[in-house]
Amino acid sequence: MVRTLDILVLLILTFLACSNAETITVKVADNALDFNPKNVTARKGDVISFVFVSGKHSLVQSDSPGVCTNSTSLTSLSSGEKSQGETYTYTVNQNDGAIYYFCNYGQHCLGGESGVINVVTGNGGGSGSGSNGKSSASVNVPNSFNFFLLFTITLFFFKSML
Numbered sequence: 001m002v003r004t005l006d007i008l009v010l011l012i013l014t015f016l017a018c019s020n021a022e023t024i025t026v027k028v029a030d031n032a033l034d035f036n037p038k039n040v041t042a043r044k045g046d047v048i049s050f051v052f053v054s055g056k057h058s059l060v061q062s063d064s065p066g067v068c069t070n071s072t073s074l075t076s077l078s079s080g081e082k083s084q085g086e087t088y089t090y091t092v093n094q095n096d097g098a099i100y101y102f103c104n105y106g107q108h109c110l111g112g113e114s115g116v117i118n119v120v121t122g123n124g125g126g127s128g129s130g131s132n133g134k135s136s137a138s139v140n141v142p143n144s145f146n147f148f149l150l151f152t153i154t155l156f157f158f159k160s161m162l
């Protein structure tokens with residue numbers, strides 16, 4: 001008999017194996033007052049890691065692309081003032097749409113320091129500019145199915161070893 005604890009451990013391990021969250025790195029002021037890449041594609045749960053390469057910056061969410069005014073959203077992206085060598089991580093917490101942001105420090109935004117996180121639904125990792133994501137809500141169904149299948153297989157494999 002497989003004990004409850006074994007099943008719990010397997011459930012957690014299987015869940016971790018199926019989780020597709022990715023970390024996407026965006027360099028801040030890599031060469032110019034800008035973001036590199038300026039436009040990334042991500043999915044809910046992905047983490048955007050903003051690495052501050054030079055100078056001082058403060059990232060704030062806006063409501064439209066290229067706009068230099070704060071978003072009215074209460075759950076907005078906001079890094080606070082960051083200097084060279086620091087990192088700010090933002091976890092994507094929406095299923096679709098776009099998250100626009102800009103640098104609130106000095107006149108940086110007027111110089112073009114603004115970017116976008118393009119949120120798409122589905123599985124698989126996010127990636128940099130230009131890549132396309134699967135964009136159907138139905139891809140979440142096979143993911144649950146895969147999870148269940150993998151869990152069941154692992155459970156029987158585990159059981160046969162006892």
Ligand SMILES: *[C@@H]1O[C@H](CO)[C@@H](O)[C@H](O)[C@H]1NC(C)=O
Pocket residue numbers: 039040065116118130
């Ligand atoms: C970002 O890239 C996506 C996918 O290529 C595109 O649909 C979107 O319009 C771009 N957004 C901006 C603000 O450039």
Ligand SMILES: *[C@@H]1O[C@H](CO)[C@@H](O)[C@H](O)[C@H]1NC(C)=O
Pocket residue numbers: 060070078080104
């Ligand atoms: C925009 O948001 C930033 C970060 O929360 C804050 O420091 C700044 O004062 C805000 N600007 C305005 C005009 O509300």
